[in-house]
Amino acid sequence: MEHTLAHHDHHSSESSDVFGFWIYILSDCILFATIFAAFAVLRNNLYGGPGIKQFTDLSYVLMETIALLASSFTFGMAIISLYQNNVKAVINWLFVTFLLGAAFIYMEVNEFVHLYLEGFSWQRSAAMSSFFTLVGTHGLHVFIGLLWILTTIMQLSFFGLSDVMKRRMTYLGLFWAFLDIVWIFVFTIVYLMGSI
């Protein structure tokens, strides 16, 4: 009886921890919603500068999108390996996920540097400010996600698949899937609708 009670307590604290992280993810969604709203309002205030249409190469952004989508899939494979208690496979899949995420960030930074050098920086117009704020905030999240993946790889190689590590993988999984979901809307609203 005592044992079941203790067991139950352990269970509820663990699930409320994950639930708390989920609430953080949802509040981060609201942060992105405000930035999306600002972008949607300011997107045509170009101050004589170029629109998204003039400076983006859609197929380049499509490659970024596919890289991030593939990284979500490879993270999923890491979770599957976690179920199978295969530490090596988890670390390998995480490493692939890291590479795909790093490719995404590399392409995005490359695009930003290119835009800045052409003179279309965040100081050019309200539309450009909101563009850099929105895409940059997402990029910053992905960058933090990459650091987190590296940390997790190191922790996994030291501690193996303990219960705590499994829970940390759940947090990371929620965060990484959330980043891809936000990117769907960045891709659709900023790039695709901006190119119409």
Place this chain on the structure above:
Amino acid sequence: MTTEHATNNNLGWAKKSVRAYVLGFILCLILTLLSFGFVQFNPVSKELLYVLLTVFAIGQLLVQSVCFLGLNADSQGKWNLLPFIFTGLIIFFLVGGSLWIMYNLNSLMIDSYLVR
């Protein structure tokens, strides 16, 4: 006992399977390419294109939430699902409301400018 517990209980998230991930990946890829293709090759009118892009994006949101996140409606999953829906509501008011107000503000500004 605890390890058994940890592997059996997914804290309200559906247990992931390779099948769900592959299905989710393929569906998302198709939806992404469809959106891209419709914009690039422009076969439909502008208004319809906006509607289609919105539908594809929301479709991807649902596919990823179910296949990748494992959002579900069983007794424990409901605790994750309800705040998710509530957040959707807040986002709808926030973005929709901002656009509504700013659209009206802009059109009124242009009117008063023209009157002068």
